[in-house]
Amino acid sequence: MATRSKRVAVLDAPSNLGLRPPTPHTVPGCAKAPGALRDHRIIQRLNAIDAGCLTPPRFDPSGWRPGDGVGQAEAIAEYTRSLADRVERLWRERTFPLVLGGDCSIMLGPVLAARRRTERDGEHRGLIFVDAHADFRHPGNSQYVGAAAAEELALATGRGQPDLTDIGGLRPYVDTDHLVMLGLRADDPHRVELEATGVAVRTVPTLRAGGVGRSAEWALDALGDVATFWLHVDADVLDPSVMPAVDGPAPGGISLGELGQIIATCTADERCSGMELTVFDPDYDPDGEYAKALANTLVEALQ
Numbered sequence: 001m002a003t004r005s006k007r008v009a010v011l012d013a014p015s016n017l018g019l020r021p022p023t024p025h026t027v028p029g030c031a032k033a034p035g036a037l038r039d040h041r042i043i044q045r046l047n048a049i050d051a052g053c054l055t056p057p058r059f060d061p062s063g064w065r066p067g068d069g070v071g072q073a074e075a076i077a078e079y080t081r082s083l084a085d086r087v088e089r090l091w092r093e094r095t096f097p098l099v100l101g102g103d104c105s106i107m108l109g110p111v112l113a114a115r116r117r118t119e120r121d122g123e124h125r126g127l128i129f130v131d132a133h134a135d136f137r138h139p140g141n142s143q144y145v146g147a148a149a150a151e152e153l154a155l156a157t158g159r160g161q162p163d164l165t166d167i168g169g170l171r172p173y174v175d176t177d178h179l180v181m182l183g184l185r186a187d188d189p190h191r192v193e194l195e196a197t198g199v200a201v202r203t204v205p206t207l208r209a210g211g212v213g214r215s216a217e218w219a220l221d222a223l224g225d226v227a228t229f230w231l232h233v234d235a236d237v238l239d240p241s242v243m244p245a246v247d248g249p250a251p252g253g254i255s256l257g258e259l260g261q262i263i264a265t266c267t268a269d270e271r272c273s274g275m276e277l278t279v280f281d282p283d284y285d286p287d288g289e290y291a292k293a294l295a296n297t298l299v300e301a302l303q
Contacts, residue, residue, distance in 0.1 A: 005270065008048035008302060009095035010038075011086060013276070015056035015079055017072045018105025018149030019247060027059055029283030030247060033291075034100035036282040040295035046302055049095055054079075054086050056102075066144045069161050076105055076148055077163050083109025087274065088116065096267075097274035098302070103247065104135055104278045105148035108164070110230050111156050111173040114273065117228075119170060125273075126178035126229035128219050128266055129153060130259070132236040132250040134181070136190035149247070149279070157197075178226050180219040182207055182262060183237035185250050204252055212258045216265035223271075231266050231275035233259070235294060243294070245284035256297045263301035 012034035019028040034053070043050050057075035064071040083099075087110050090097045099106065114125035137145055138154035145151055145160065155164050157179070158172030165171050176197045184191060186203040195201055200222035207215040223229055236246040239253035254262075266272055277298070285291055 006094055006096040008046050008098050009051040009090050009093070010043050010046075010048045010098050010100065011051040011090065012038075012053035013056070013083055013099050013102045013106045013109070014053065015076075015102045015106055016059045017056055017076045017079060018103040018147055018152065020071065020147050021061060028103070028247065029281040030101065030103050030279055031056075031059075032282040033102065033277075033280040036280070036285070036288065036291040037100055037277075037295045037298070039288070040292050042295050042299055045299045046098075048098065051086075051090060051095075051097070054083055064146065066146065069145060070148050070151065070155075070164060071146050073148075073161065073163055076108070077167060079106075080108040080112055080164070080167060084113040084116065087113040091273065096272075098298075099274065099276035101276055101278035103149040104131075104152045104232075104234055106276060106278060107152050107230075107232050108148075108156060108173070110274060110276060112167055112170065114228065114230055115170045115173040116168070121227075123227035124175065124178050124225060126180070126223040126226035126271075127156070127174045127232060128223070128229055129179065129181045129232045130183050130237050130262060131181070131232065131234040132183060132185055132253055133234070133248065134184060134188050134190040134194055136194060141190065141193060178224050178229070180222045182215065182219055183254055185252055204254060207254070208258075212254070212261050213265060216262045220266065220269050220271075226271060228271050228273040229269075230273055231263070232278070233263065233275060234278050235280040243280075243290055245281050245290040247279045247281055256293055260297045260301040263298070267302060
């Protein structure tokens, strides 16, 4: 099991709302990821609860222009509130949510849910962010914003437009003092800014130099005094040689075995309240081999 005391509950969150169309008049393929992973029987193999699917609003990026702010923001805010509600329900049922995305903007739902709990009990909640990219673009460091899947960490930490950063008056959803990043590429344009805000970061070379298992343990310590934490995993943290079927492949990533070790170590901690997996795109996996590899990694890590 993902934790010593809670059963896994698999929830599909097939939202593409945080992405731009790959080509004109097309729809990104990340929404197909939950189905592709379910085809490899992850629910049965994990003896998990099937928590169903939270259907997103319609993907409609038409009319967006640079300078308009985050694309499809109204729909993303609506979905964020709904996903937060669903995750909170799973917590009340004393399960461990495994949320299958979808693009990275779905992370806003679980961190909003955690922030609601902090508002009620005053205890800190943390985030371990396993991703090739910082996803930290915001109006303070970029000429314009647009795709929330490249901006969700900035939004979660309160940087950006209020309709996404201050839902329910709860800005920020994530305190940078309780935010840890693993797997970032060393040349990420926002790495220095993140470190300057106090975020604990280990890039891939640093992660490996310290040993993957020890780096995951370091991440747990670096969270500080938190009641619980959420685990965000973007499949693009993997090297394209083993996982090319992602929205934004980035050379210099980790292996499937290394990712599995990180997931297993983090989710074995009783403070881990759940995790989400994002940005796997079955449109780039016509034979299903990468879905199988990713499903196997999840199952082995969460058993």
